[in-house]
Amino acid sequence: MSAAPDLRPRALAWSAAAFTGGVLLQADRLPLWATAVSLLAVAWRLAAERRRLWLPGTLQRALLALALAAVVLARFHTLNGLAAGTTLLMLMAALKLLETRGTRDERILVGAGLFLLLAACLDRQDLLRVPLYVAQTLLCCGALAGIAAPQLELLRALRLGGRALLLAVPLALVLFLFFPRFAGGFWAIPRGDAASTGLGDSMDPGSIMQLIANYDPAFRVRFHGAPPPRETLYWRGPVLHEFDGHAWRRGPERLRLRAPLEPLGAPVRYQVTLEPSQRRWWFALERPERAPAGRVFLTYDDQLVGTEPVAEPLSYEAVSYLRSRSPAPPPAQLREDLTPPPGNPRTRALAATLRERAPNDAALVAAALDYLRSGGFSYSLTPAPLSADAVDDLLFRTHEGFCGHYASAFVALMRAAQIPARVVTGYLGGEWNPIGSYLVVRQSDAHAWAEVWLAGSGWTRVDPTAVVAPERLHRGVLDLLPDAFPTRERLLHSPWLRALFAGWDAANSWWGTHVVKFSYEGQLDLLRRLGVRAPDAVDLGRAFIAGLLLWLLWLGLRITPRPRGVRPDALGRAYLRLCRALGRAGLTRAPHEGPLALAERCAIERPRLAPAVEGLLQRYAELRFGRGADDQAVRDFTRAVAQLSLGRWSGAFP
Amino acid sequence: MSSTAERALPAWPLRWRAELTGRFARWIRARQGVDVLPLRLERRRLYILPSRSGLAFCVLLLLMLLAGLNYGNSLALLLTFVLSGFMLVAMQQCHRNLLGLQLQSASAPPAFAGEPAALLLALGGEATARPRLAASLPGATAGSADLPAYQGATLAVPVPPQRRGVLRLSRVRLETRHPFGLFCCWTWLHAPFELLVYPAPHGSLPMPDSDLRPGTRRRGSGALEDEWLGLRPFRDGDSPRRVDWKAYAREAPLLVKEYEAAASDVRLFDFARVPLADPEARLSQLARWIVDAEQQGERYALRLPGRTLPAQRGPAHRHRCLAALARFDEAPG
Numbered sequence: 011m012s013a014a015p016d017l018r019p020r021a022l023a024w025s026a027a028a029f030t031g032g033v034l035l036q037a038d039r040l041p042l043w044a045t046a047v048s049l050l051a052v053a054w055r056l057a058a059e060r061r062r063l064w065l066p067g068t069l070q071r072a073l074l075a076l077a078l079a080a081v082v083l084a085r086f087h088t089l090n091g092l093a094a095g096t097t098l099l100m101l102m103a104a105l106k107l108l109e110t111r112g113t114r115d116e117r118i119l120v121g122a123g124l125f126l127l128l129a130a131c132l133d134r135q136d137l138l139r140v141p142l143y144v145a146q147t148l149l150c151c152g153a154l155a156g157i158a159a160p161q162l163e164l165l166r167a168l169r170l171g172g173r174a175l176l177l178a179v180p181l182a183l184v185l186f187l188f189f190p191r192f193a194g195g196f197w198a199i200p201r202g203d204a205a206s207t208g209l210g211d212s213m214d215p216g217s218i219m220q221l222i223a224n225y226d227p228a229f230r231v232r233f234h235g236a237p238p239p240r241e242t243l244y245w246r247g248p249v250l251h252e253f254d255g256h257a258w259r260r261g262p263e264r265l266r267l268r269a270p271l272e273p274l275g276a277p278v279r280y281q282v283t284l285e286p287s288q289r290r291w292w293f294a295l296e297r298p299e300r301a302p303a304g305r306v307f308l309t310y311d312d313q314l315v316g317t318e319p320v321a322e323p324l325s326y327e328a329v330s331y332l333r334s335r336s337p338a339p340p341p342a343q344l345r346e347d348l349t350p351p352p353g354n355p356r357t358r359a360l361a362a363t364l365r366e367r368a369p370n371d372a373a374l375v376a377a378a379l380d381y382l383r384s385g386g387f388s389y390s391l392t393p394a395p396l397s398a399d400a401v402d403d404l405l406f407r408t409h410e411g412f413c414g415h416y417a418s419a420f421v422a423l424m425r426a427a428q429i430p431a432r433v434v435t436g437y438l439g440g441e442w443n444p445i446g447s448y449l450v451v452r453q454s455d456a457h458a459w460a461e462v463w464l465a466g467s468g469w470t471r472v473d474p475t476a477v478v479a480p481e482r483l484h485r486g487v488l489d490l491l492p493d494a495f496p497t498r499e500r501l502l503h504s505p506w507l508r509a510l511f512a513g514w515d516a517a518n519s520w521w522g523t524h525v526v527k528f529s530y531e532g533q534l535d536l537l538r539r540l541g542v543r544a545p546d547a548v549d550l551g552r553a554f555i556a557g558l559l560l561w562l563l564w565l566g567l568r569i570t571p572r573p574r575g576v577r578p579d580a581l582g583r584a585y586l587r588l589c590r591a592l593g594r595a596g597l598t599r600a601p602h603e604g605p606l607a608l609a610e611r612c613a614i615e616r617p618r619l620a621p622a623v624e625g626l627l628q629r630y631a632e633l634r635f636g637r638g639a640d641d642q643a644v645r646d647f648t649r650a651v652a653q654l655s656l657g658r659w660s661g662a663f664p
Numbered sequence: 665m666s667s668t669a670e671r672a673l674p675a676w677p678l679r680w681r682a683e684l685t686g687r688f689a690r691w692i693r694a695r696q697g698v699d700v701l702p703l704r705l706e707r708r709r710l711y712i713l714p715s716r717s718g719l720a721f722c723v724l725l726l727l728m729l730l731a732g733l734n735y736g737n738s739l740a741l742l743l744t745f746v747l748s749g750f751m752l753v754a755m756q757q758c759h760r761n762l763l764g765l766q767l768q769s770a771s772a773p774p775a776f777a778g779e780p781a782a783l784l785l786a787l788g789g790e791a792t793a794r795p796r797l798a799a800s801l802p803g804a805t806a807g808s809a810d811l812p813a814y815q816g817a818t819l820a821v822p823v824p825p826q827r828r829g830v831l832r833l834s835r836v837r838l839e840t841r842h843p844f845g846l847f848c849c850w851t852w853l854h855a856p857f858e859l860l861v862y863p864a865p866h867g868s869l870p871m872p873d874s875d876l877r878p879g880t881r882r883r884g885s886g887a888l889e890d891e892w893l894g895l896r897p898f899r900d901g902d903s904p905r906r907v908d909w910k911a912y913a914r915e916a917p918l919l920v921k922e923y924e925a926a927a928s929d930v931r932l933f934d935f936a937r938v939p940l941a942d943p944e945a946r947l948s949q950l951a952r953w954i955v956d957a958e959q960q961g962e963r964y965a966l967r968l969p970g971r972t973l974p975a976q977r978g979p980a981h982r983h984r985c986l987a988a989l990a991r992f993d994e995a996p997g
Binding site: 143155171526600 | 697698699700701702716717720721724727728731732733735736737738739740741742743744745746747748749750752753754756757760768769770771786795796841842843844845846855856
């Protein structure tokens with residue numbers, strides 16, 4: 011089975027290629043030094059093959075392995091995590107490459123390439139990476155063919171692998187749809203920490219600014235029914251209560267239940283798919299009716315807070331009321347939202363003035379909004395920096411800012427005027443995707459607004475930014491102030507690119523919900539749509555077995571050749587029968603041998619058979635090559651052959 | 665390579681293994697019956713199992729499945745399923761690579777004792793190409809060949825060096841690991857293959873003198889003068905000394921000068937008159953003389969107890985003589 015010596019380097023090159031593909035898939039996940047070490051090992055091995063360089067011996071390899079494992083341990087503080095485990099596996103495979111000697115070692119490296127691919131699949135599932143994964147699968151399968159037959163050219167081996175993969179695709183689909191997926195969690199491997207994105211649990215003017223420049227989607231929303239008008243789409247996130255003069259914070263976690271709402275209109279039903287943010291916030295429109303899942307709480311300030319950070323895409327159904335009246339909280343709770351801002355004397359003075367003039371709280375809010383509307387305030391993403399008394403500075407000196415500034419200042423003003431108020435952060439609006447019929451809410455839609463407590467109507471949303479820049483309600487920040495953004499974002503907003511991105515986003519969203527998040531529930535749902543009533547795991551198993559059998563049948567028909575020979579005439583059939591009988595008795599006719607030659611050889615090699623056979627063979631020659639046989643003669647010959655009994659060759663020689 | 669490992673083991677596992685292998689072989693022999701060439705490999709005689717790499721691949725798939733289920737990760741599961749399908753396709757393709765293969769004939773050119781020999785299997789002639797076929801005798805290395813579409817190919821099964829006699833090869837294993845080496849599909853061929861093993865040409869005794877017939881001319885030197893007969897085409901086994909190189913240089917085909925040298929003198933190689941004690945040594949000596957005499961273009965006769973081959977020469981005669989030596993003392997069968 012060993013190939014000619016000059017073919018060995020080709021098999022080695024295949025295994026090195028499969029491994030390198032796996033390493034490159036990990037390039038943006040694992041530490042750069044590990045990738046570099048692995049690639050270096052590949053280069054070293056290939057160079058050694060060509061130039062007969064020195065390769066490390068067993069002892070050196072063992073020491074290297076220990077050293078590398080120690081480095082991994084030092085860097086990750088564990089060998090158990092997905093990232094640490096993958097790094098270790100990659101480095102050990104790189105060492106294995108340095109000692110490849112035969113087909114077996116080369117196949118192990120292809121296995122390592124497949125394992126690295128699996129690790130990449132576990133970690134990243136974006137649609138954009140799928141072509142890379144497909145390419146790596148193809149490379150590994152081609153490498154298996156190339157290692158088994160190193161004389162194959164590159165394309166031929168890839169085609170062999172690709173053909174087998176293509177034939178496997180229908181089965182893969184059947185398995186994907188119907189293989190019963192039991193909820194996982196046999197063992198837990200800690201994942202590495204990913205950077206969190208999105209709204210935090212505090213807000214200062216800079217944090218919102220960072221989000222506004224980020225074009226990544228935060229979540230997608232599919233409405234059941236007509237989507238509400240855009241200016242009502244306030245996606246509620248962290249509610250902030252504590253102010254230190256510069257930044258707003260959520261304050262301590264409080265275990266308080268929210269009293270039921272009094273709805274003042276029809277509910278809005280929709281499905282939200284969150285992108286991973288590594289934060290605990292779930293988002294819902296204005297006031298959610300209840301918590302949409304068991305692992306999320308609805309807090310007393312109408313916020314959805316999950317028990318775990320969102321590490322993977324996540325979907326939930328939610329119901330919200332755009333107009334509702336919240337019941338009165340205990341006075342002690344309201345008092346928490348009355349803490350006036352530290353410092354800022356001019357704001358306090360303004361509040362006192364407003365309080366004197368206004369007959370009630372609602373009128374005071376209206377007067378404050380009037381002040382913002384007529385005070386020469388403007389919407390700007392590049393406002394002048396604020397000093398320590400930030401609210402005073404904004405209201406009386408700079409007169410420019412964006413949502414964070416205005417919400418912060420407005421709530422501070424309200425509290426100074428003895429009206430309970432809080433800052434709500436979240437997102438405003440979103441972009442309608444006409445291809446996928448859903449709404450994309452991006453980080454750039456981040457927004458902050460105020461809520462004030464009014465005795466008659468409960469907590470009431472007030473958006474000071476809408477007063478300063480009313481167009482913000484209808485358009486995203488990027489449309490509003492394109493010059494404030496770098497070129498890349500502006501380019502993204504040219505109309506045709508926007509259409510392109512809508513298509514891409516729709517494909518991504520489809521991929522996310524129908525492939526990446528396809529689960530046991532999705533499988534049952536599919537069976538239901540196929541007409542199975544009350545499906546369960548057993549039905550899945552049946553569908554899976556039926557699909558498997560169908561595929562095997564199809565595959566058999568597809569690749570099995572059906573031999574078709576020419577059927578010989580009656581005389582020929584009788585002769586072949588005679589030859590077979592002779593063969594069973596231990597005398598095989600050679601392809602070139604005629605009946606007479608066979609008879610001659612029979613007399614020499616198997617003299618015992620000769621008396622019975624010689625006559626028949628001569629008779630056949632006469633009938634076939636003589637003057638022409640009549641049917642009767644052929645029938646006689648056939649009967650004679652049928653009556654012949656030669657016995658069997660025993661298999662063992664005498 | 666495995667023999668050293670086997671030697672290290674105690675005897676009983678080896679005996680068990682040999683016993684099992686033997687039983688299995690007998691069962692397969694009884695199941696399949698005797699093969700009649702030409703034959704086409706049918707489904708019921710093809711056996712297929714995952715190779716070692718195939719088993720390792722299965723383990724890899726199992727790990728992938730567990731990881732995919734554990735994380736509830738669709739993409740990892742999809743990858744696992746694609747590779748599972750790939751494995752099943754590989755199995756089908758491996759099986760198909762033998763299914764329907766036509767074995768036209770088998771022949772074993774005679775060989776000298778102690779030299780490697782080969783059993784030649786003539787394969788193919790159908791529309792499908794069948795790469796990477798290998799065939800081996802039990803316990804011996806395999807020979808391999810690629811079978812192109814619409815063409816036959818000869819697969820040489822290596823036969824390890826043997827002792828003089830008629831070697832009966834009752835069992836040949838024909839296998840393939842195409843296309844990915846994940847599976848091994850094989851079949852057993854049972855047919856009365858015979859390999860004639862000539863005695864090894866050994867011995868340094870001088871050739872017995874030729875009987876001089878009357879009318880033979882002697883030259884002054886005393887050497888025999890060869891009588892020029894003519895030219896004939898080159899045949900395997902002709903001495904290069906007799907090739908007409910000048911004619912070849914003129915782009916004529918390879919021709920051999922024929923002399924009637926031995927026409928007059930005939931050497932008689934008599935088993936009874938070889939002055940050696942061991943019969944095998946005598947046979948070797950006779951083989952040596954036959955090979956040499958044939959090479960020198962002499963006529964020779966061979967006398968064995970109970971059998972005499974009259975004087976002649978040429979490859980056919982050489983074969984007859986050597987075959988007689990090979991079959992010497994053979995139990996009549």
